[in-house]
Amino acid sequence: MTEEYSLRIPAKLEGMDLILAFVSLLLDNHGCAAKVRTKLRMAVEELYVNVTLYAYPSGDGWVEIRGNVENGMATFRLIDGGKPFDPLEKPDPDTLLSGEDREIGGLGIFMVKSMVDELEYEYSGGCNRLTLKKQISEQ
Amino acid sequence: MKLTHEKNGTELTVHLSGEMNTLTAPELSALLEKELDGVQNLTLDFTECDYVSSAGLRVLLATYKQMKAAKGNMELANVGEDFMDVLQNTGLDAVFGIF
Numbered sequence: 001m002t003e004e005y006s007l008r009i010p011a012k013l014e015g016m017d018l019i020l021a022f023v024s025l026l027l028d029n030h031g032c033a034a035k036v037r038t039k040l041r042m043a044v045e046e047l048y049v050n051v052t053l054y055a056y057p058s059g060d061g062w063v064e065i066r067g068n069v070e071n072g073m074a075t076f077r078l079i080d081g082g083k084p085f086d087p088l089e090k091p092d093p094d095t096l097l098s099g100e101d102r103e104i105g106g107l108g109i110f111m112v113k114s115m116v117d118e119l120e121y122e123y124s125g126g127c128n129r130l131t132l133k134k135q136i137s138e139q
Numbered sequence: 140m141k142l143t144h145e146k147n148g149t150e151l152t153v154h155l156s157g158e159m160n161t162l163t164a165p166e167l168s169a170l171l172e173k174e175l176d177g178v179q180n181l182t183l184d185f186t187e188c189d190y191v192s193s194a195g196l197r198v199l200l201a202t203y204k205q206m207k208a209a210k211g212n213m214e215l216a217n218v219g220e221d222f223m224d225v226l227q228n229t230g231l232d233a234v235f236g237i238f
Contacts, residue, residue, distance in 0.1 A: 038221045045192050111225065
C-alpha cells in the first residue's frame with residue numbers, strides 16, 4: 001500500500017483552489033498525463049462544489065480530501081461530516097434535448113461519471129464518503 | 140481566468156484564457172451581462188482555455204438561450220481536445236455552434 005496523503009479544510013467554495021492544487025501535485029508526482037489530470041481535476045471540482053453547497057445547510061463544516069496512486073491507479077476520497085447526501089442518486093440529464101429545452105443544472109455529476117473509471121458513495125461513521133478512481137496512464 | 144473582448148457594432152468576441160471553473164465562471168457572466176446588450180453575433184474564443192467545468196457550461200447554456208431568445212447567434216471558436224470531450228460527453232456539442 002502506497003502512502004495516502006490528505007488535506008482537511010473548511011467546506012467553503014474558496015477552498016477549491018487548494019483542493020485542486022492537492023490533486024495536481026499528487027498526480028504530477030506520479031507522471032500523470034495532462035489529459036487525465038484535467039479529467040480528475042474536473043471530477044474533484046464538481047464533487048467538492050457539491051459538498052460546499054449541500055453538506056452543511058446550517059453552518060460551517062469541514063471537508064477532507066485523501067489521495068494516493070498505486071499501480072497506475074489514482075484514488076481520491078472526499079469526506080465530509082455533513083448531512084447524508086448521495087449525489088450519485090440524481091438521475092442523469094437528458095443530453096439529447098435541444099438547446100432551448102436543456103436544463104441549466106444537473107450536468108456536474110453526470111460529467112463526473114463520464115470522467116472517472118469508478119465512482120462510489122458511502123455514508124459511514126457519520127460521514128459522506130465519495131471515492132473516485134481513474135487509471136492515470138493514457139490508454 | 141483572463142478575459143479580453145472586442146466589440147464591433149453588433150458583434151462581440153470574447154477571448155478566454157485560463158480555467159473556467161466554479162470560481163471563475165462568474166467573471167464571464169459579469170462581462171456578458173455588461174456587454175451583451177444589442178449583440179447579434181457572439182464568438183467565444185477558447186484558444187487559451189481548455190478547462191471548462193459544469194459551472195462554465197451553465198454560463199454557456201444560459202448565454203446560448205439568451206442569444207436565441209434575441210434571435211442572435213453564439214459560436215465557440217478554437218475548442219481544444221479536453222473541452223471538446225466535455226461538450227461531447229454532455230451532448231452540448233450538438234447544441235452549440237462549434238468551429
